[in-house]
Amino acid sequence: MVTLHTGKSYDVIVVGGGIAGVSAAVAARRQGRSVLLIEKASCLGGLATLGLVVLYHPPLDDGQGQKLVGGIAEELLHLSIRYSYGDLPEGWAYGAEEKPGKGRYQTVFNAPAFALSLNELMQKEQIDLLYDALFCIPRMKNSRCEGVSVETKAGRYYYEAKAFVDASGDGDLLHRAGVDMVERPENALTFWMLSADLDSMQKAIDAGDVGKAIHIEAIGANPHEDCLDRDAPQYGIRTPEEVSEFIMRGMNMGLARLKSFERNKRCLVSIPGIAEYRKTRALVGEYTLSEKDRELHFDDSIGCTKEEFEPYRIEIPYRCLYSRQCDNVLSAGRNISSDGRPRDTIRLIAICAQTGEASGIAAAMIAESGKAAADLNVALLQQKLVKQRNRLHF
Ligand SMILES: Cc1cc2nc3c(=O)[nH]c(=O)nc-3n(C[C@H](O)[C@H](O)[C@H](O)COP(=O)(O)OP(=O)(O)OC[C@H]3O[C@@H](n4cnc5c(N)ncnc54)[C@H](O)[C@@H]3O)c2cc1C
Structure with a gap:
């Protein structure tokens, strides 16, 4: 009760x-x-x-x-x-x-x-x-x-x-x-992360601007219909499982990007703390x-x-x-x-x-x-x- x-x-x-x-x-x-x-x-x-x-x-x-x-x-x-x-x-x-x-x-x-x-x-x-x-x-x-x-x-x-x-x-x-x-339910998979690497850190030091050290890793589809891959799965919020799958598969894309980083040269700074649904x-x-x-x-x-x-x-x-x-x-x-x-x-x-x-x-x-x-x-x-x-x- x-x-x-x-x-x-x-x-x-x-x-x-x-x-x-x-x-x-x-x-x-x-x-x-x-x-x-x-x-x-x-x-x-x-x-x-x-x-x-x-x-x-x-x-x-x-x-x-x-x-x-x-x-x-x-x-x-x-x-x-x-x-x-x-x-x-x-x-x-x-x-x-x-x-x-x-x-x-x-x-x-x-x-x-x-x-x-x-x-x-x-x-x-x-x-x-x-x-x-x-x-x-x-x-x-x-x-x-x-x-x-x-x-x-x-x-x-x-x-x-x-x-x-x-x-x-x-x-x-x-x-x-x-x-x-x-x-x-027209959200293609998206996962935006922030990263930094030794080059960007050097650029930031040279410019005296710490913001230049941060990259936006915009992974996934552009929302504009002309740019969307028509065969890519589209997600909505119709079931709890659908929401979780959207988040989980987004993280998988993030991990694939992370694996491409050169160890000790580039790292992640942040991953999203909210499902990245546009519409x-x-x-x-x-x-x-x-x-x-x-x-x-x-x-x-x-x-x-x-x-x-x-x-x-x-x-x-x-x-x-x-x-x-x-x-x-x-x-x-x-x-x-x-x-x-x-x-x-x-x-x-x-x-x-x-x-x-x-x-x-x-x-x-x-x-x-x-x-x-x-x-x-x-x-x-x-x-x-x-x-x-x-x-x-x-
Ligand atoms: C990948 C991506 C890229 C984007 N790129 C750009 C861009 O370049 N430029 C731009 O201007 N916009 C961009 N957008 C769009 C923009 O970020 C969002 O549309 C905008 O921030 C939405 O603001 P909002 O306040 O309407 O909703 P949200 O930001 O979704 O805020 C809703 C809030 O309500 C809270 N909430 C939800 N349900 C409940 C509940 N039941 N009880 C209590 N709290 C609840 C959530 O936690 C959240 O804080 C992008 C969006 C995405 C996903």
Whole structure:
């Protein structure tokens, strides 16, 4: 018999402390709401830190010197390199609006340093944080979520809130709340590791830049459909065995690479501490962003960007962040309602921060007004985003 302990009540609960979840928590808190962030790992950042995706790339600019992404996404770009190495071009000083620097508005970063700074940020913002806490089940009343149960080492706890953000990357909260999701198991095997060797160490010494000692060993397929080997196995999260096989076979690829290293000359620095899934479940939202929306303007846009490998710009409608099946849960990050190539854009780190910030503000507005996500004053949400230095339209 499992006892359900009752924890505190909050205005907003965010499930998942990846880039989207951190951004949502900060955004909701800056609206004056009490916030609980629930993270199953012992470190924040999700794929960006534990997954060793140590690239704040693609850039926050459009390549023509125009900054498209600001707000918390830009703040986190700077935070990612605050305590360690990074190569943000000088021309892109924080706050630059439309000044082309030499290079693009992007950087590599040190994953552990970024994780430690995210932990510091949570404390500065007075966000309550549960580490090593696995969200399990929502308690639903009609189309509203009243609270969530969380499995911890201290037992199972129940926390209530007025509004929620699902930033689990896999839509765990929305899926378990019974909301329609699409499950597209299209992840080819991937395993990103970090390594160093004597040559790279010498280069780092010569340049006086320790970051140059680290290589990203990006093993596995490129996500872009044209580059995918059609016969390669594709993985999803449909069974525990499938998830474990994805991780295990990834490690096998990592070991094969490791065996090719010259002993004592090259070594591994780190392997991922999280399954490196790019796309799993996605919300079937009020609107699904897809290729037909390229270069289109939306009245309810919450942010804009440019696709990574394509010339197209996209705007992200607020309607991609919620479903009418659940009034007070917003989606943020790589599980928002999207399809095709735009889905490969919205899952990028900076854009996860962008949708996280919009969801966090929207959740704060739901907590304050008691309204459903679909009935929020979108113009007010947009005003708040612009006030936080976000750009809505390209
Ligand atoms: C191999 C690879 C290469 C990539 N390359 C790039 C790149 O070059 N540039 C780029 O911008 N992006 C890249 N990406 C994409 C990018 O890293 C991710 O899409 C982005 O970081 C996702 O952020 P997120 O916050 O939405 O989700 P995640 O990072 O997945 O975070 C979700 C968080 O929720 C937690 N969580 C999950 N379930 C629960 C639960 N039930 N209870 C509590 N906590 C839970 C997880 O532990 C995690 O911390 C890459 C991704 C991969 C896999």
